[in-house]
Amino acid sequence: MLMKTSTQSLTEQLSGRFAQRIRDRLLAPGARLPSVRECARQHGVSPSTVVAAYDQLLAQGLVEARKNRGFFVREPSPEPESVRADAPAGDRPVSPWGTATGWITARHVAPTQATALIRGMFHKVSGRPQPGMGAFPPEWLESTFMPAAVRKVTGTKVLQDFSLQYGEPMGDSNLRRVLAQKLARLNVPATPENIITSVGATHALDIVSRTLLRPGDPVMVEEPGWAVEFARLTALGMRLLPVPRRADGPDLEVMAKYCEAHKPKLYVSVSVLHNPTGYSLLPGSAHRILQLANQHDFHIVEDDTYSHIAPEHATRLCALDGLQRTIHVSGFAKILAPNWRVGFLAAPPALVERLLDTKLLATLTTPALLERALSLCIEQGQLRRHSERIRARLDQARSRSVKLALNAGCRFESEPAGLFGWVDTGVDTDVLAQRMLDEGYLLAPGALFHAERKPSTLMRINFATTQDAAFWKKYSELVRRM
Template identity: 80%
Template sequence: MLMKASSQSLTEQLAARFAERIRNRLLAPGARLPSVRQCAEQNGVSPSTVVAAYDQLLAQGLVEARKNRGFFVRELSGARSEDNGGAPADDKGAAAWTAAHWIVARRQPGPVNATSLIRGMFHKISDKPQPGMGVFPSDWLESTFMPAAVRKVTNSRALNECSLQYGEPLGDGGLRRALAGKLGGLHVPAAPDQIITSVGATHALDIVSRTLLRPGDPVMVEEPGWAVEFARLNALGMRLLPVPRRADGPDLEVMAQYCALHKPKLYVSVSVFHNPTSYCLSPGSAHRILQLANQHDFHIVEDDTYSHIAPAHATRLAALDGLRRTIYVGGFAKILAPNWRIGFMAAPPDLVEQLLDTKLLATLTTPSLMEKALALCIEQGQLRRHCERIRTRLDVARSRSVKLAMHAGCKFAAEPAGLFGWVDTGVDTDALAQRMLDEGYLLAPGALFHAERKPSTLMRINFATTQDAAFWKKYAELVKRM
């Protein structure tokens, strides 16, 4: 709360609060600040105090004023390009353009506020459970088998062998053999020499992008989709082609149109427990996607981050394709040990050497100690049993969270499944997120999951961290006031 007895004036306190959130990316570039009236009501101050605080933020270059629209957070890392890509200036000419042309021509940067949730992992908002986070609570991941595996691989002789020389370029051979067996259980045919380890799944996605793409290349992405992937591809200079994601898979008509118009180089997909909707790909959609890939000569990178909590029989493109056009990406940060940072990719044989070159240029090799420990956890069945416990606990949490969300007035835009719920709040979730920050909660508003930022009434919730009735009570109170 703002304090009248503070050495700072109310104006300075309010400006400092917004400035801190902007610099920490908890208020993202493009986000609209509350109206003067709303902000005054929320903070119990006069409108003139809010105007003065916003003026301070303007003077610091943190926000910009847009006529008749309000105040918006500025992009701090550089100006946004105003190039319209040659789009027609008059309404008649513009009408002749397809939606696909507009999406590519505008080339707006992706939602940089992807970093908001990442920073929220390091800048603790409060001691309350965080509904917008994309990970399991740390106490869910605690185990005794992981420390035991580390102790076993760090006896004096093994420690010297691993520490005093570089590891295998592809990754620890024992881990790659264990991963090949694990993928075989998912019907993904990957030999150990087709598997390359990485520093987490995000690093694997980056290796694929840097190997197969060049700045300006068109890439199909699912929308809504993973904000970090949008931001990462934009940072590499790619042209994003957002494909609407439906319950059974991507909008195949839009994909076909993109293929005909723009000849995309890559399609990035989360087939199983898609983020944020938790949709799973149907066999029919998977078959048609692979037909398009063969017909139009593009690769598919399949991010199976949530495979550990998904049914083994779920449809995976890599299984149907046999790793011909598909590159399968996985990791263990979500389910096992976030700080071990172990990911991997399974690739077609003809791409392995190219992908390995990119890995070597960036990181040389990956730390083999943690890879050996992970191999032990897989081989001895401890990871499998750990995943079963997590799935059982998540099922219970999901049931409770769904009831609390619906009681608070939410509607689910997608059938609840997996780790995430895609919830319709009926209000602007960007504005709601700002108000919930004041209460110590970090939300994941719907705008975060679109390649081009736009207002949304949707938000993603984490079923593992939304079992707190106090959160839903505060949520309902604030929504009622909006």
């Protein structure tokens, strides 16, 4: 609660609280502030205090007032538009690059909308488990084999060899060899010569985008989908073509319309344990996607970030396609060592040299010491056993979290699977997220997972961090007041 002090008025305290959250990107551009009456009730102040605080935010240029709608965090500069599959050519304005960009159906995608969640992860809003986190808790990842592997590859002679010269351009040869063996178990036919290491999976996705795309190019993305990928592609100047993601795969009818109307260059997919829904691709849909790719000449990048907690027999486009039009991307931040930042891509032979050139221009090489340590963890079976322990622990956590969520009145939009749950709260989760932040909880509201930000009653929860009954009790209290 706000308290009167001799140095700062209630108005200054309230405006300062909102200002700090806006500057820290904990309140994303486009987010609506609570109504004056609701904010007054929530903070125990008079409506006139709230009006004065909002006026200060207006004067600072942090918010804008929209007639009959309320106060909103100011949007950044306009970004390239998303387009709709059935938009007629005459309705599509000309982009800064001189090409048709499709028409706007809602707001622009802004990188800060995605980084609001990431910044929240790093700001440590409280010491409580955070429902909106995108990773396992650090204590889940603790092991003795990782430090041992690092010690083994940092003996005096080895350390000098690795430290005093650049690593191999494509990545450590030992790691690429064991990665090829690992992919073979997923029926993805990669050789060490098909594999390039990266600074995490996100860097691998960036290598692919910067190699295959140019500003203004249309890219099909799954919706709901990964907020960071939407923001990253938009920052590069791409046009997003949102494809609804269903239980069996993407909406193929929408994909076909996009192919006819916009000739997309790329389709970005999370086939297995999709974020945020938990869906996994079915074979029938996979075959049709590959047919469309061949017919309309676009590439597919398959983000397999959650492969370590997924069944090996799950349907993967890269396995069915044999790395012809597909590019496999994955990493180890989710399952093993977030700060090692080791990722990789496996690509068709014809693309490898182009992708490698892009990597070299951005990072030269990648840290060979940690890549070699990771290769030991994989080769000796330690990563596999570690993943099995994590999967077993996650299964138990998911069961508990689902029960707590259902008891709190949530409805699961999709069958709970993997790390994340996609739940319907029945209330505006942008507003709910602001109120839960005051209680020390970071949420992941549904608007973040759409290419065009709009109000949503959905939110993504992390099953590993939502086993706390205290969170669900506070959640229920706030929802009842909304």
